[in-house]
Amino acid sequence: MTDVADALILSQLFSVLFTLGTVVVATSNRPPDDLYEGGVNRYYFMPFIGLLQKHCVTHDMASKTDYRRLTSLNFPSYYFSTDAMSTAQLDALVQEVRGDIPSSTTELNLGHKRSLVLSDADERGKLVRVSFDELCDAELGATDYRRLAYQFQIVVLEDIPLLSMEKHDLARRFITLVDELYEGRCVLICVAREASATEPGLLFPKLRQGIDEEDGDSAPSLGIDQAMKGGHPIGALASVRELDFAFERAASRLTEMTSLGWWDRVLRPV
Numbered sequence: 075m076t077d078v079a080d081a082l083i084l085s086q087l088f089s090v091l092f093t094l095g096t097v098v099v100a101t102s103n104r105p106p107d108d109l110y111e112g113g114v115n116r117y118y119f120m121p122f123i124g125l126l127q128k129h130c131v132t133h134d135m136a137s138k139t140d141y142r143r144l145t146s147l148n149f150p151s152y153y154f155s156t157d158a159m160s161t162a163q164l165d166a167l168v169q170e171v172r173g174d175i176p177s178s179t180t181e182l183n184l185g186h187k188r189s190l191v192l193s194d195a196d197e198r199g200k201l202v203r204v205s206f207d208e209l210c211d212a213e214l215g216a217t218d219y220r221r222l223a224y225q226f227q228i229v230v231l232e233d234i235p236l237l238s239m240e241k242h243d244l245a246r247r248f249i250t251l252v253d254e255l256y257e258g259r260c261v262l263i264c265v266a267r268e269a270s271a272t273e274p275g276l277l278f279p280k281l282r283q284g285i286d287e288e289d290g291d292s293a294p295s296l297g298i299d300q301a302m303k304g305g306h307p308i309g310a311l312a313s314v315r316e317l318d319f320a321f322e323r324a325a326s327r328l329t330e331m332t333s334l335g336w337w338d339r340v341l342r343p344v
Contacts (some may be wrong), residue, residue, distance in 0.1 A: 077110070078110075078119075079246075081109075081118075081122075082118060084118065085122035085124070085125075088124045089125060092125060100130075101135075104202070104226045105132060105134070106123050106132060107123075127240065128257065140326050140332040143299075143329050143330070145333075145342050146329050146330050146333035146335055148335075150334045151329075151332050152262065152264065152333075153262075153264045153273065153328065153332040154263075155266045155270070156266065156268065156269050157269035157270050158269075164232070164265060164300075167204060167263065168201070168230055168257075170229070171228060172196065172201050175200050177203075179191065179192065179193050180192045180196075181263040182195075182221060184221055185217070191223070192204060197228070200232070201229075201230065202226045202228070204229065204230070204231060204235045205232050209231070210244050210247040210248045210250055210251060211244055215250065216250050216253075216254055218257065218259065222255070223253075223257070223260050227259065227261065227340075227341065228262075228341075229255060229261075229262050229263075231265070232265045233267050234265065234277060235266075235277075236267070236268050236278075237269060238279075244318075245278075246317070248319075248324070249323075251326070255332060256327045261329070261337045261340050261341060262331045262332045263332065264328065266306040269275025273325075273329070274329050274332075275322075275325040277325065277326065279319050
């Protein structure tokens with residue numbers, strides 16, 4: 075949670091459930107004491123933490139083992155950086171995967187009189203080839219990416235830049251895209267823009283740049299929780315911590331989704 079409104083809504087929801095005697099089993103990426111840590115007006119949220127501790131038994135499921143990476147370890151990867159994959163090589167790989175299915179311009183209906191024009195896709199829904207900017211530097215959200223995942227089995231995502239808090243909107247869309255493609259069981263071919271990003275975890279080297287966790291010096295404007303103290307957003311620290319966690323999850327999922335093991339599991343005929 076990085077937004078006070080979300081925190082208060084969640085607090086009200088669980089309060090009603092507990093009052094009605096509902097048995098709640100839930101997962102969280104944070105223990106109760108760390109929820110909404112550093113967030114603006116957190117004192118409004120503190121009673122909810124006490125409520126969770128009163129009604130719930132917390133089981134720590136923390137593990138240092140990334141099982142997505144572990145199960146992908148012995149398989150070839152379809153994740154590439156620019157020094158490892160030329161345009162000609164990528165064209166050949168895409169053609170091999172696509173087979174005899176022709177490519178054409180496809181207009182994907184997003185609903186609400188909106189659409190996304192894909193210039194290199196096949197109407198049978200096997201493969202679409204698209205750039206990072208087309209999907210993440212555009213006014214698209216989770217439901218749009220879900221529609222893309224529903225339509226295509228294979229997504230070729232090119233020109234992925236290094237991501238940072240300075241352009242947090244692009245980073246957040248990219249994470250949302252990865253999450254929706256993962257839940258939609260898509261397989262990926264990814265090509266990073268920078269030669270240094272030789273594996274997914276290296277796409278996020280600038281996460282904390284400009285953030286001083288002690289006093290907020292040079293904290294960027296994140297577009298959320300913009301209550302100010304001393305000229306800096308109070309919610310910046312909460313946001314950067316949650317984005318850090320989301321980056322780790324996205325890198326883990328990218329590693330799995332671009333592995334041949336994931337391809338075999340997802341595309342294997344039933």
